[in-house]
Amino acid sequence: MINIGIIGGSGYTAGELIRILMFHPNATIDFVYSTTNAGKQLSVAHHDLMGDIEMNFTDTVNPNVNVVFLCLGHGKSKSFLEQNQFANHTKIIDLGNDFRLHKDEIFDGKKFVYGLPELNKAVIKNAQFIANPGCFATAIQLALLPLAKNEMLTTDVHINATTGSTGAGVSPSETTHFSWRSNNMSHYKAFEHQHLGEINQSVNQLQADYTNELIFVPNRGDFARGIFATLYTTIEESLEDVVAKYEAFYKDQPFVTVTTTGINMKQVVQTNKCIISLMKKGNRLLITSVIDNLTKGASGQAIQNMNLMFGLDETTGLHLKPSGF
Numbered sequence: 001m002i003n004i005g006i007i008g009g010s011g012y013t014a015g016e017l018i019r020i021l022m023f024h025p026n027a028t029i030d031f032v033y034s035t036t037n038a039g040k041q042l043s044v045a046h047h048d049l050m051g052d053i054e055m056n057f058t059d060t061v062n063p064n065v066n067v068v069f070l071c072l073g074h075g076k077s078k079s080f081l082e083q084n085q086f087a088n089h090t091k092i093i094d095l096g097n098d099f100r101l102h103k104d105e106i107f108d109g110k111k112f113v114y115g116l117p118e119l120n121k122a123v124i125k126n127a128q129f130i131a132n133p134g135c136f137a138t139a140i141q142l143a144l145l146p147l148a149k150n151e152m153l154t155t156d157v158h159i160n161a162t163t164g165s166t167g168a169g170v171s172p173s174e175t176t177h178f179s180w181r182s183n184n185m186s187h188y189k190a191f192e193h194q195h196l197g198e199i200n201q202s203v204n205q206l207q208a209d210y211t212n213e214l215i216f217v218p219n220r221g222d223f224a225r226g227i228f229a230t231l232y233t234t235i236e237e238s239l240e241d242v243v244a245k246y247e248a249f250y251k252d253q254p255f256v257t258v259t260t261t262g263i264n265m266k267q268v269v270q271t272n273k274c275i276i277s278l279m280k281k282g283n284r285l286l287i288t289s290v291i292d293n294l295t296k297g298a299s300g301q302a303i304q305n306m307n308l309m310f311g312l313d314e315t316t317g318l319h320l321k322p323s324g325f
């Protein structure tokens with residue numbers, strides 16, 4: 001069994017890890033670390049877990065676990081690892097953004113691999129340290145990578161993506177408050193979202209000569225979970241040719257489905273799936289990409305990486321049912 005530690009226990013991504021791992025056939029949760037709820041039942045912070053798991057948060061770290069998931073805010077993974085040493089055998093999967101860019105990938109002698117399986121599966125299998133991608137970054141990269149792989153990106157890409165409120169974490173804020181978020185929508189960090197760095201890094205990993213711009217406007221949506229992303233760019237090839245290239249790129253990727261039909265977020269919410277829809281009008285290609293920000297965009301993908309790192313089928317424990325409606 002893979003013995004697991006979770007840091008940042010009261011948060012959204014930690015909660016999602018617990019929900020999935022408690023049913024994972026090869027995993028056992030050794031501890032869930034919390035700075036605010038130590039000694040209390042997990043269900044104090046994750047109410048839906050009442051009756052499902054008898055475990056308390058702890059303020060003690062077991063440094064000998066097989067893998068530890070870091071579910072902390074920006075920049076806190078680095079400081080946590082400075083204060084807490086794990087055994088040499090312990091694998092680390094960081095859900096934050098501290099180690100995703102190449103300039104940050106080496107920390108304290110540890111080399112972090114960017115944990116997008118559909119891009120880096122072979123390297124992930126042999127990695128000990130993983131920088132798990134951001135949620136928008138996952139949805140947008142999965143939409144773009146087949147074009148980059150085939151060096152088909154020649155102009156700017158216009159990106160619009162809307163996220164649910166859980167994307168911003170458990171601590172309430174003005175823009176996650178029900179009274180503000182309900183029946184509302186807004187954009188934020190237009191043209192400057194922090195995920196553009198990791199997205200550009202991955203695009204250039206496949207198409208080094210791409211120098212145009214990824215023009216991204218993120219929106220806050222009136223729902224809790226999910227990301228709906230639309231991207232368009234100029235492509236000369238026929239839709240049939242583009243679809244064939246996407247299907248070839250994702251042939252051995254169990255969580256990505258390519259279609260030319262219309263799609264919606266509820267087809268993937270609560271699952272580790274990404275569905276990509278392609279359509280063309282003239283030389284303009286529209287790519288739609290939907291994921292659940294907390295599963296494929298965070299905790300599900302982190303478990304997918306864990307499966308690969310421990311030699312398991314990457315879908316182990318991730319056969320999750322969609323919400324449907």
Ligand SMILES: NC(=O)C1=CN([C@@H]2O[C@H](COP(=O)(O)OP(=O)(O)OC[C@H]3O[C@@H](n4cnc5c(N)ncnc54)[C@H](OP(=O)(O)O)[C@@H]3O)[C@@H](O)[C@H]2O)C=CC1
Nearest residue numbers: 008009010011012013034035036071096135167169170298
């Ligand atoms: N939400 C999402 O959709 C996604 C989030 N991410 C990233 O994953 C990380 C976790 O996200 P999320 O779960 O939403 O965040 P949350 O804010 O929901 O949870 C973070 C948790 O970290 C703990 N924490 C906070 N400050 C400290 C500290 N100084 N030292 C130790 N622990 C601390 C708290 O848990 P406790 O009180 O129990 O200690 C807190 O609940 C973030 O970096 C986020 O950007 C990535 C992809 C998607």
Ligand SMILES: CC(=O)N[C@@H](CCC(=O)OP(=O)(O)O)C(=O)O
Nearest residue numbers: 096097134135136163167168293
């Ligand atoms: C979708 C969504 O709301 N995202 C949040 C942060 C969560 C995330 O994925 O960002 P990092 O892991 O890079 O912190 C945002 O856009 O600010």
